Structure formats: C-alpha cells, structure tokens
Amino acid sequence: MTTDTSVAGELGIYACPVCKRLLRQEEGVLRCPTCSQAYPIREGIPDFILEELSRSADPVLRRMRFIDRMARIYETRLWYPIVLNVYGGFHSPSLAQLIRIVSQKVQSTKGRVLDIACGPGTYGRRIASPSKEVFGIDVSMGMLRQGAAYTAKEGIPNVHFARARVEALPFEDGLFDATLCCGSLHLFADTVIALREMARVMKPGAVLAVFTFTAGRGGILKFRRLREWALRRGMHAFDLSEMEQCLTASGFKDFQPEVSGSILTFSARKQAA
Numbered sequence: 001m002t003t004d005t006s007v008a009g010e011l012g013i014y015a016c017p018v019c020k021r022l023l024r025q026e027e028g029v030l031r032c033p034t035c036s037q038a039y040p041i042r043e044g045i046p047d048f049i050l051e052e053l054s055r056s057a058d059p060v061l062r063r064m065r066f067i068d069r070m071a072r073i074y075e076t077r078l079w080y081p082i083v084l085n086v087y088g089g090f091h092s093p094s095l096a097q098l099i100r101i102v103s104q105k106v107q108s109t110k111g112r113v114l115d116i117a118c119g120p121g122t123y124g125r126r127i128a129s130p131s132k133e134v135f136g137i138d139v140s141m142g143m144l145r146q147g148a149a150y151t152a153k154e155g156i157p158n159v160h161f162a163r164a165r166v167e168a169l170p171f172e173d174g175l176f177d178a179t180l181c182c183g184s185l186h187l188f189a190d191t192v193i194a195l196r197e198m199a200r201v202m203k204p205g206a207v208l209a210v211f212t213f214t215a216g217r218g219g220i221l222k223f224r225r226l227r228e229w230a231l232r233r234g235m236h237a238f239d240l241s242e243m244e245q246c247l248t249a250s251g252f253k254d255f256q257p258e259v260s261g262s263i264l265t266f267s268a269r270k271q272a273a
C-alpha cells in the first residue's frame with residue numbers, strides 16, 4: 001500500500017540531497033517529488049547514499065566496512081583515547097573534556113543542531129536536550145545503528161540519525177541553529193566543499209563547533225613526514241591560517257581557535273547573507 005504520501009513526524013524534515021526539495025514518505029522510502037528518486041528507510045534510519053562506497057576513489061570511504069565494524073568500540077578505551085594520544089599527543093584532552101569544550105561552544109543555542117559525521121552520536125546525543133534537537137548524519141550505517149541503540153538505551157528522545165555525505169546534505173537551506181563537526185573535518189576529501197554545504201543548511205549567525213587536528217606540538221602530527229603519511233591515508237592536519245582561509249571561502253567568520261598539542265577546537269559563525 002503506497003497511498004500514504006503524507007509528511008509525518010521527524011522524517012518530514014529531510015530533503016532530496018540532489019534537488020534539496022522536501023521528500024514524501026511512502027512505504028519504506030522517502031521519495032523526491034522533483035527527481036522521483038527513492039531513498040530507503042532502514043530500521044528507521046533514512047539512507048541517502050545510493051552509491052557503493054567500497055568502490056569510492058576516496059581512501060577514507062573505501063574503509064567503510066572497517067568503520068562499520070568498529071562502531072561498538074568507538075567510544076571505549078580501545079579507540080578514541082588511542083587516536084587522541086597518537087595524533088594529538090599525550091597531553092591531549094580526553095573525550096569527556098572534548099565533549100565539554102564543544103558543548104560550551106553551542107551552550108546558548110536553542111533549536112536544531114546538525115551533527116556532521118556523528119558516529120554513534122558521540123557528541124550529539126550528549127548535547128541533545130529539550131531545547132536542542134539533534135540531527136546526526138554519517139556515512140557508516142554501523143555507526144548510526146549503534147547510535148540509535150545508545151539513544152534508545154539511554155532514553156534520549158531528541159536525536160535523529162540519517163546516512164548521508166557531508167557534500168550532499170539532505171536538508172533545505174538555512175535550517176540549523178548550530179552545527180557540530182567533531183573528529184572528521186580532517187577526513188573530508190575537499191574541506192571547502194564540505195564547509196560550504198554545512199553553511200548552506202545553517203541560519204545566518206549560526207555557530208559551527210569543530211574538533212579536528214592541526215600540525216601542532218603533540219603526537220605524530222608534529223613530524224612533517226608523518227603528516228605526509230597521514231595525508232596519503234586521507235587525513236589532513238590543518239594549520240591555523242589555512243583553516244581560517246577555508247572558513248572564509250565557505251561563508252564563515254569569527255574563527256576562534258584553541259590548540260592543545262595537535263588537537264584543534266574552534267568555533268566560527270555563518271556570515272549573514
């Protein structure tokens with residue numbers, strides 16, 4: 001039965017990642033009224049990535065099966081602290097400290113928060129509140145399923161997950177009051193294209209809160225050769241002037257960086273039109 005084409009509940013917010021028009025909910029899919037493309041809903045999670053990522057030219061996306069499998073250990077001692085120490089240095093902030101730093105940057109925000117490359121909702125589900133509704137997107141269905149399991153177990157109501165690429169967000173323009181991008185900006189193939197798409201879906205003046213890596217004084221990223229090795233694996237360590245240039249080119253202003261070892265956290269704001 002496909003007579004029900006109403007836009008219902010939380011799924012009514014999603015737009016075609018190509019046409020950017022609101023989608024209609026049909027049996028098990030969201031359908032674009034403009035291009036007719038159907039996006040499947042898998043276990044309650046809409047999937048906007050129709051291509052097979054294991055054949056991608058992007059070295060990060062080709063590792064998708066590994067990323068799917070490590071969803072269960074991502075927030076444990078077996079993964080996050082190791083990544084922070086190896087890349088950021090031994091005095092890097094802990095995950096709990098990073099969550100606190102990022103939360104402060106969006107503390108005064110009320111409304112919709114976009115969580116880019118949300119993983120299992122590591123930041124987003126800890127920031128969600130009655131006044132902050134979080135929409136997480138990630139390329140890994142394994143991570144999103146884990147996030148949905150965590151939010152169900154923890155009883156967090158205001159978090160929604162969808163599978164999408166940062167370069168083609170399934171949202172209309174000017175929808176979000178804040179955007180989080182934690183632990184992923186250094187992995188995107190083109191930083192400016194990713195930031196421009198984030199800016200598109202944000203309201204003027206909305207805050208962007210980021211944790212990424214810089215060529216700082218801690219971890220392996222202080223060594224030029226290891227930065228080059230990391231870059232061949234698709235991981236970029238930004239210097240601050242380069243980061244500011246990328247932000248300005250993408251429609252952001254008020255770059256406020258903080259560096260600890262090789263960990264860079266910052267906020268910026270979307271420029272007014």
Ligand SMILES: [Zn+2]
Nearest residue numbers: 016019032035
């Ligand atoms: Zn479309």
